[in-house]
Amino acid sequence: MTAREAGAVADTATGPGAGAKPAGGRPAPKSARGIRTRAALVAAARQVFESDGFVDARISDIARTAGVASGSFYTHFDSKEEIFSEVVAQVRDEMLHPHVRARGGSADPRDWIAAANREYLRAYRRNARLMAALEQVSRVDQQFAALRAERASAFIDRNAALIRDLQQRDLVTSRLDARVTALALSSMVSRMASLVFVEGEQIGFDTLLETLNWIWFNALQLPEPS
Amino acid sequence: MTAREAGAVADTATGPGAGAKPAGGRPAPKSARGIRTRAALVAAARQVFESDGFVDARISDIARTAGVASGSFYTHFDSKEEIFSEVVAQVRDEMLHPHVRARGGSADPRDWIAAANREYLRAYRRNARLMAALEQVSRVDQQFAALRAERASAFIDRNAALIRDLQQRDLVTSRLDARVTALALSSMVSRMASLVFVEGEQIGFDTLLETLNWIWFNALQLPEPS
Amino acid sequence: MTAREAGAVADTATGPGAGAKPAGGRPAPKSARGIRTRAALVAAARQVFESDGFVDARISDIARTAGVASGSFYTHFDSKEEIFSEVVAQVRDEMLHPHVRARGGSADPRDWIAAANREYLRAYRRNARLMAALEQVSRVDQQFAALRAERASAFIDRNAALIRDLQQRDLVTSRLDARVTALALSSMVSRMASLVFVEGEQIGFDTLLETLNWIWFNALQLPEPS
Amino acid sequence: MTAREAGAVADTATGPGAGAKPAGGRPAPKSARGIRTRAALVAAARQVFESDGFVDARISDIARTAGVASGSFYTHFDSKEEIFSEVVAQVRDEMLHPHVRARGGSADPRDWIAAANREYLRAYRRNARLMAALEQVSRVDQQFAALRAERASAFIDRNAALIRDLQQRDLVTSRLDARVTALALSSMVSRMASLVFVEGEQIGFDTLLETLNWIWFNALQLPEPS
DNA sequence: CATGAATGAGAGTTCATTCAT
DNA sequence: GATGAATGAACTCTCATTCAT
Numbered sequence A, B, C, D: 001m002t003a004r005e006a007g008a009v010a011d012t013a014t015g016p017g018a019g020a021k022p023a024g025g026r027p028a029p030k031s032a033r034g035i036r037t038r039a040a041l042v043a044a045a046r047q048v049f050e051s052d053g054f055v056d057a058r059i060s061d062i063a064r065t066a067g068v069a070s071g072s073f074y075t076h077f078d079s080k081e082e083i084f085s086e087v088v089a090q091v092r093d094e095m096l097h098p099h100v101r102a103r104g105g106s107a108d109p110r111d112w113i114a115a116a117n118r119e120y121l122r123a124y125r126r127n128a129r130l131m132a133a134l135e136q137v138s139r140v141d142q143q144f145a146a147l148r149a150e151r152a153s154a155f156i157d158r159n160a161a162l163i164r165d166l167q168q169r170d171l172v173t174s175r176l177d178a179r180v181t182a183l184a185l186s187s188m189v190s191r192m193a194s195l196v197f198v199e200g201e202q203i204g205f206d207t208l209l210e211t212l213n214w215i216w217f218n219a220l221q222l223p224e225p226s
Numbered sequence E: 001c002a003t004g005a006a007t008g009a010g011a012g013t014t015c016a017t018t019c020a021t
Numbered sequence F: 001g002a003t004g005a006a007t008g009a010a011c012t013c014t015c016a017t018t019c020a021t
Helices: A003-010 A032-055 A058-064 A071-074 A079-094 A109-126 A128-141 A140-170 A178-198 A205-219 B001-008 B032-056 B059-066 B072-076 B082-094 B109-126 B126-141 B143-169 B178-198 B205-219 C005-010 C032-056 C059-066 C071-077 C078-096 C109-126 C128-142 C140-169 C178-198 C206-218 D032-056 D059-066 D068-074 D080-095 D111-125 D128-140 D144-168 D178-198 D206-219
Strands: none
Touching: A003 C109, A032 A058, A032 A128, A058 A071, A058 B072, A071 B059, A071 B205, A071 D128, A079 A128, A109 A128, A109 A140, A109 A178, A109 A205, A109 B126, A109 D144, A128 A178, A140 A178, A140 B178, A178 A205, A178 B178, A178 B205, A205 B205, A205 C109, B001 C206, B001 D032, B032 B059, B032 B072, B032 B082, B032 B126, B059 B072, B059 C078, B082 B143, B109 B126, B109 B143, B109 B178, B109 B205, B126 B178, B126 D128, B143 B178, C032 C059, C032 C078, C032 C128, C078 C128, C109 C128, C109 C178, C109 C206, C128 C178, C178 C206, C178 D178, C178 D206, C206 D178, C206 D206, D032 D059, D032 D068, D032 D080, D032 D128, D059 D068, D068 D178, D080 D144, D111 D144, D111 D178, D111 D206, D128 D178, D144 D178, D178 D206
């Protein structure tokens, strides 16, 4: 279980196939210059999305920030949505710390959960402003909302599997619907991350993490390690 | 504790001062005609916000839906934000069911929590499309986000008070920060309401409610009633 | 048989229902000012279409010529095509000289034909530059081509009826397909009008008219009046 | 008299100098590769003009269809007009069937006219979509209109010569202006070809041909062959 | 107060043309 | 010669806001 899995409900930036360029849109640039310009546009877009949000970001600003003519935007992208998903793909890659993947050792599910929550919150904090834009766009753009839901589901499923496992070992009551529980706890984590790192709610990182862990542990009735 | 208190994190429509007209904007109309037009505009705005969301709603659509000339909008409101907060005030009043307020009897905090969650989910479901618009606008409009936070805080505080009370009676560990815990659990409820009633996640009402209750109870380590 | 009937093949500006405003588009203006502006736009559009043709006419030029802001165009029309059809409707009305309609007296079909051709050529000459734009647009815009064809057909049909009548009186051979013949002779007239009045072919009006009449008469084998 | 002579009024694709490259524009390519690219562009242009018409054809589409970079277009042509006239030159050559040129035998002018009309209609039908583009462009581009007129005149002159010949042999009345008559009859043929083969008017080939022949014969009062 | 038209800044897009590689 | 990306002028269209009637 990785950090992303814990709070992935709100997270387009996570999911399988990370690193792959989205298929749609204009053909990939073939010259070195084209590659450079495209990269400059994506970097500029990220900056603009972070400071203005998705709705208020203007294509002309992105182009100007990238240092290219406004028409050049359309050499590489068809729309604001398209470059946004490119930015999101980039951030998704950045959010995957190597140490998040390689995990193991402890047999205590509490350790897994705690680690996952910690990594999720850290990743969210690192990319807070872009996450804000991402939440905005899923409200505005149905297509993005669907994408977000689809991607998140893989992780919800894994969380649900964890819960089911605990249920079979009689550590968690069978009365709970594993998937709904996973969804609820994951939602809590991502929503709190947004409140604290995007909306400025004043809560210390450790307090936040410990509280969330506490709720997870008790919700799943995981006993204190002896 | 009322329904609104449980999930008020995401809820601009709750808070002190309910029913009061916003301070800014145009003077309240005196003539009967003026009052009628204003009311028609607010009703129309609600319709338009529900079907188009905040970002895509156009002033001219609101006016046309209200059956008045587009210029008349500005006789009563200065901006889309202003009429939106008027709509929100209206919904806030609707969300206050009498039976939610008058509560009492049971001494078991579990009953309070269960009732609060049920009422919150019901209210959210009744106004799902407007809640969607509301979430959108707080992403887009800084002013609204602040407003939302401020209003929600009163209820978080009450939830926190409940937790503190339980802590003093040694029903809940003192290691928890009462306010943060209240925030996290409330966030979970409002986020799940949004997922299910706005984004169409397929979860039955009872399953949803029971799962959320379960998490609340266990997080607060409230013992089964004997 | 009227002038329009003779050469109506290429003529959107003729047909039943002349004078009626086209149904589509924005609502008709309700204030005096709105009516004035709309009329100014149509007049300006005519000017611009006449000097630039349909393809090169810019909406901003039409607005500037009308003395209104460019956005005001869209208060009254949805597109260049729409205002063009308005202009065409206007010209159609102008092309209907009263004396063209009220005809009668002579029993000799040669007189009818000669009068029809003369009136058609005169009308075309009066509106030569707009007719040029009209021909351009029917090449460019499928919708207009269809419209033109549909409207023209009524007149072709009447010409065909004339021919059929002559065939029944054995003045014209029955081997001819009446409709195709009517189409061919009408096409000839409208095409020559375009060549002479739009493209500047140097042919005197009387020579042109007499030649066309000659061809009609002989094609239909109408005997010289004794 | 050739097929092209009958209806050449509307036909840029016919005239003296067939096969010659236009004088203006870039120098002819020397290298084999250059020749290949140029030919590919012309072939692609024809395709694009046929499906999109002149106005809507884009340089970039032509280049892409030719399988070359868009910039390469300008190695060979200066403008859309220039490559269009190249395409037209190519079609003009194709329209010259050998059997159209080699004619003789019959002394009856009716035979000449009938053969010419038949060949013209066939040629037009073979190239209908390009002829449509050709008519469009002469409406839009003054230069092309002039070119069309100039080229057509040679054939009109020949038709006129035929008529003058018939006048001198007292087969046609001297009251007719030979050139205007030639123009009118030729216009009729080309316009009908356009109606039927481009605009989809439902007339059978034979009916069309016979009707047009009939009008020619009677207009020129050519007696039935005994 | 209501009307409904006018305004015009501003954003998005297109594409012929140029040019460094 | 070919490439393919960059350019930027030119246009279209939208809509919040104003204002004369």
